[in-house]
Amino acid sequence: MKDYLVKALVYGGAVRAYAVNATATVAEAQRRHDTWNTASAALGRSLVGGLLLGATVKGEDKMTVKIQGDGPAGAIIIDSNGKGDVKGYVQNPHINLPLNEKGKIDVRGAVGTNGVFTVIKDLGLKEPFSGQTPIVSGELGEDFTYYLAVSEQVPSAVGLSVLVDTDDSIKTAGGFMLQVMPGASEEIIETLEECLKDLPNVSSLLDEGKSPEDILAVIFGEEPIQFLEELPVQFNCECSKEKFSTAILTLGTSEIQAMIDEDHGAEAVCSFCGEKYHFDEAELNGLIEEITGGKK
Structure with a gap:
């Protein structure tokens, strides 16, 4: 039914x-x-x-x-x-x-x-x-x-x-x-x-x-x-990789850089549905560039 x-x-x-x-x-x-x-x-x-x-x-x-x-x-x-x-x-x-x-x-x-x-x-x-x-x-x-x-x-x-x-x-x-x-x-x-x-x-x-x-x-x-x-x-959960990207951006450059240096990437898990989203080094570097406007 x-x-x-x-x-x-x-x-x-x-x-x-x-x-x-x-x-x-x-x-x-x-x-x-x-x-x-x-x-x-x-x-x-x-x-x-x-x-x-x-x-x-x-x-x-x-x-x-x-x-x-x-x-x-x-x-x-x-x-x-x-x-x-x-x-x-x-x-x-x-x-x-x-x-x-x-x-x-x-x-x-x-x-x-x-x-x-x-x-x-x-x-x-x-x-x-x-x-x-x-x-x-x-x-x-x-x-x-x-x-x-x-x-x-x-x-x-x-x-x-x-x-x-x-x-x-x-x-x-x-x-x-x-x-x-x-x-x-x-x-x-x-x-x-x-x-x-x-x-x-x-x-x-x-x-x-x-x-x-x-x-x-x-x-x-x-x-x-x-x-x-x-x-x-x-x-129904409307989580997405895009939404987690926005959340990671709020952490700031030093936190994101630490993810790259220490873990060579990041994994975000949605509490509501358990869906996992992986971010590799290139994607995390891209988020840093988004914050800094391409300046290191």
């Missing part, structure tokens, strides 16, 4: 609903970063959350999520946009913890329960919007939910789920986000809470072959759902 996200309205527009299958997207991140079991689940949930938040902004507008907990996984950084693109990395990809007391992957143990959850929105204005909340769970779904309720004042429910296979590959990954609009009745909120009480993991539903539309149907039962849009989602 292809990766895509659906946007919908329920209860006559009182609730905005989003659901996504991001299995191939998370699998691409796992492959690029060689994440181990627990790190795969933590990074995967974060990528799914990034896609769901990204779906709330317009096409080129960008969203960055920074999860900086006190667990062994270290920082998790996710970039997404309104076009369904996402990229991200976990600081320590080789984390494989014992299962938790429920027999599940211990994402909380990897992320930690103390730290900061930050969202930066670049909406093309002069200053990006930034919101910050404490990490309240480390399971990540609750942390996205808490951020939306406190920082954006939108009562929400976020479910993030990744099924990691025995060989550390990604079997399924996906999630949902429900947002209660202003003016929604108490009855609707109570009904929603009841719907979510016994909901199976999204990854299990995807494993059964259910689509994002099916996931919302499972949540809302007989309630009519007005589907608005289907958005393809994918792991």
Whole structure:
């Protein structure tokens, strides 16, 4: 099944609903970063959350999520946009913890329960919007939910789920986000809470072959759902050798000369996708000339 996200309205527009299958997207991140079991689940949930938040902004507008907990996984950084693109990395990809007391992957143990959850929105204005909340769970779904309720004042429910296979590959990954609009009745909120009480993991539903539309149907039962849009989602990093050249230029001539003298070249690695870019001596000399205008 292809990766895509659906946007919908329920209860006559009182609730905005989003659901996504991001299995191939998370699998691409796992492959690029060689994440181990627990790190795969933590990074995967974060990528799914990034896609769901990204779906709330317009096409080129960008969203960055920074999860900086006190667990062994270290920082998790996710970039997404309104076009369904996402990229991200976990600081320590080789984390494989014992299962938790429920027999599940211990994402909380990897992320930690103390730290900061930050969202930066670049909406093309002069200053990006930034919101910050404490990490309240480390399971990540609750942390996205808490951020939306406190920082954006939108009562929400976020479910993030990744099924990691025995060989550390990604079997399924996906999630949902429900947002209660202003003016929604108490009855609707109570009904929603009841719907979510016994909901199976999204990854299990995807494993059964259910689509994002099916996931919302499972949540809302007989309630009519007005589907608005289907958005393809994918792991996409726009790094390039040209961008790294620009970054190397900012180091200045002495730093670049040291790369030539000591290493006879340089290798730049993109944190988000793991792509490597090699610069030989001639290319580095070319960058020095660019700075000096050809004068040594």
